[in-house]
Amino acid sequence: MADSPSNNEYWSANIRLVTICLVIWALASFGFGILLRPLVSGIAVGGTDLGFWFAQQGSILVFLVLIFFYAWRMNSLDKQFGVDEE
Amino acid sequence: MDQTTLNFIFVGASFALYFGIAIWARAGSTSEFYAAGRGVNPVVNGMATAADWMSAASFISMAxxxxxxxxxxxxxxxxxxxxxxxxxxxxxxxxxxxxxxTVPEFVGDRYYSQTARVVAVVCLIVISTTYVIGQMAGAGVAFSRFLEVQSDTGLIIAACVVAVYAVLGGMKGITYTQVAQYCVLIIAYTIPAIFISLQLTGNPIPGLGLFSSMNEGLPGGVEAGVPLLTTLDGLLTDLGFNEYTATTNPWLMALYTLSLMIGTAGLPHVIIRFFTVPRVADARWSAGWALVFIALLYLTAPAVGAMARLNVITTMWPNGVEGEAVAVDDLPDWFRTWEVTGLLGVEDLNGDGMIQYYNAGSEAGAALAEAQGLEGNELVTFNRDILVLANPEIAQLPGWVIGLIAAGGLAAALSTAAGLLLAISSAISHDLIKSTINPNISEKGELMAARVSMLVAIVIATYLGLNPPGFAAQVVALAFGLAAASLFPTLMMGIFSKRINSKGAVAGMLAGLISTCLYLFLYLGWFFIPGTAMLDSSQYLFGIPPTHFGPIGALFNFAVAYLVSNATEEVPQEIQELVESVRIPRGAGAAVDH
Structure with missing residues (x-):
């Protein structure tokens, strides 16, 4: 089981997926929610700017989508590489 | 029927429900006691995780x-x-x-070291114990505010309730009571929020109402059709407070956010909830469901905060900031009710028969004082918890909603306390007694040991709740900082690296633990004893407050573990195979009967 080529491929596919998800995770919270807030301050959302919305609502919604996307994608990768639970 | 009786009925009914569940979900084996027999549906586990995670602080204080x-x-x-x-x-x-x-069990096996396991147990106990003190105190406070019993008496009642279902049912009992507690707390939180959002903006979803425009016919000179946040910003700046939507220090904010994120991920009482689902795929789904149930409260909380603050301001300034403030005799009933608890307090400093609420220490505040002849802010006590506690009364909802808030606040405190106590007791009975002190203990003996550890943990937590150490406020920062600096990096490296060996892991954990404690102690006092702090807030390293230190401690942990592991021997073959097997889901069923 250890070090078989398909397991390595499975693992790098997982690492790729996690990396993409965490980049989006950081962009939604640390990015638009905090540090990049001045960049998107021109976009008005209900009496304030997009950054405020990301900090109090948007980031949490993005996190939700990310976790479900990851779960769905990983569960199908498991099957594709034949490492799912029987 | 008066309000206290109504509150008793609601709280009593919720307790009866928890006891019923406890009897139904008794634990018959260690697998049931520690991991609910690994038979929990992922959605159900998500709900239990949400209750486990959301404490009295989330429920009462966060908004x-x-x-x-x-x-x-x-x-x-x-x-x-x-x-x-x-x-x-x-x-x-x-x-x-x-x-x-348990979490220390993974650390011990992956790093093939009893030392690593014991260090992890120490981290776990420090993190969970500091956390549980706050929960016990929170339960006591909820009792005293709603049921007019002494805070200490309330704390002891709460401890007895937890003892019944946690000792009897272990993880299994706790899981199903947490599901019930989640339902109670989320209903209690959202009903007043929906009504307030409807009253102010006409939008039934508070998270959307926060970004909507004001309704017509509201007091306080509020203009219809103007966005709620613009209205709030305007009122606050007129009164000399900071603008609601302004940014102060984005880099420190980002660092603190990261500290809380890593700390959350490393909290053992939350991690063990994912041991209860049948399959690896379920653990992934379950994390998503947990966040769905958490988000229901977390998306509502900022709306509750902003709307309640707006409501308090318009109550104090019914004719707008330019007009006359509220007269002492015209203060609403809810205001009087909560004044009795000491959470709100007014003092007519300039003797004009009106109560002016403003920020006396600011330029705008000084101008206002000049114009209206004020001699200081007259809303002298304004506890932040009031915004959730008084919410149903501010929205003029019937008494049963207040009873629901009482039951909800207690549910939030009890569910988190139970989860923490389980993490502590399983570390003691499984990681210390079963693995270190008496490896030959029978299954029945271990189950008994787990129950006794649970009882002892409850007694200690109750004692600490009754006699809280003076540093109770700081230790919550310690819990998150330690979880971020010690457990999270060690667990993550154990999965994502095959190179980190036992020496590296132990050195890394100690580096994270010691650097975090040192930074906290230097600024907050050695072991938080007042007067022993050696540096003050003007001397923060790069301006970083101790509460924000978690990610830096984690960085130390990663760096030290990497360097030490590379300088010492390779990880044994069988451990590398263990890491390989942890990385793929196949074979998870077999791992159940270990």
């Missing part, structure tokens, strides 16, 4: 925390939810695959 600083404290919203992304992708599924009962 107020956000309301008093506005945008800047959004870091609590992002920090306490973003950690679930890390947990779902970096820890939970792999630890479920590993298929054991």
């Amino acid at each position: 107020g925390l956000i309301a008093f600083t506005g945008y800047n404290n959004s870091l609590f919203l992002m920090g306490w939810t973003g950690g679930y992304v890390l947990m779902a992708m970096l820890l939970a599924p792999y630890l479920r695959k590993f298929g054991k009962y």
Whole structure:
């Protein structure tokens, strides 16, 4: 089981997926929610700017989508590489 | 029927429900006691995790925390939810695959070292104990505010209730009571929020109402059709407070957010909840469901904060800031009710028969005082918890909603306390007694040991709740900092690296633990004893407050573990195979019967 080529491929596919998800995770919270807030301050959302919305609502919604996307994608990768639970 | 009787009925009914569940979900084996027999549906586990995670602080204090600083404290919203992304992708599924009962057990096996396991037990106990003190105290406070019993008496009643279902049912009993507690607390939180949002903006969803425009016919000179946040910003600046939506220090805010995220992902009482689902795939789904149920409250909380703050201002200034303030005799009933508890307090400093609420220490405040002849802010006590506690009364909802809030606040405190106590007791009975002191203990003996450890943990937590150490406020920062600096990096490296060996892991954990404690102690006092702090806040390293130190401690942990591991021997072959097997879901069923 250890070090078989398909397991390595499975693992790098997982690492790729996690990396993409965490980049989006950081962009939604640390990015638009905090540090990049001045960049998107021109976009008005209900009496304030997009950054405020990301900090109090948007980031949490993005996190939700990310976790479900990851779960769905990983569960199908498991099957594709034949490492799912029987 | 008076309000206290109504509150008793609601709280009593919720307790009866928890006891019923406890009897139905008795634990018959260690597998049931530690991991609910690994038969919990992922959606159900998500709900239990949400109750496990959301404490009395989330329920009662968070909206107020956000309301008093506005945008800047959004870091609590992002920090306490973003950690679930890390947990779902970096820890939970792999630890479920590993298929054991406790977090230190993984550390001990992966780093083939009893020392590593014991260090992890120490981290776990420090983190969970500091956390549980706050929960016990929170339960006591909820009792005293709603049921007019002494805070200490309330705390002891709460401890007895937890003892019944936690000792009897272990993880199994706790899981199903947490589901019930989640339902109670989320209904209690959202009903007043929906009504307030409807009253102010006409939008039934508070999270959307926050960004909507004001209704017609509201008091306080509020203009219809203007966005709620613009209205709030305007009122606050007129009164000399900081603008609600302004940013203060984005880099420190980002660092604190990261500290809370990593800390959340490393909290053992949350991690072990993912050991209860049947399969690895379920652990992934379950993290998503947990965040769904958490988000229901966390998306509502900022709206509750902003709307309640707006309501308090328009109550104090019914004719707008330019007009006359509220007369002492015209203060609403809810105001009088909560004045009795000491959470609100007024003092007519200039003797004009009216109560002026403003920020006397600011330029705008001074101008206002000049114009109206004020001699200081007359809303002298304004506890932030009031924004949630008085919410149903501010929205003029019937008494049963207040009873629901009482039951909800207690549910939040009890569910978190029970989860923490289980993490502590399983570390003692499984990691210390079963693995270190008496490895030959029988299954029945271990179950008994687990129950006794649970009881002892409850007694100690009750004692600490009754006699809280003077540093209770600081230790919560310690819990998050330690979880971020010690457990999270060690667990993550155990899965994602095959190179980190036992020496590296132990050195890394100690580096994270010691650097974090040192930084906290230098600024907050050695062991938080007042007067022993050696540096003050003007001397923060790079301006970083101790509460924000978690990610830096984690960085030390990663760096030291990497350097030490590379300088010492390779990880044995069988451990490398263990890591390989943790990385793939296949075979998780077999791991159940270990």
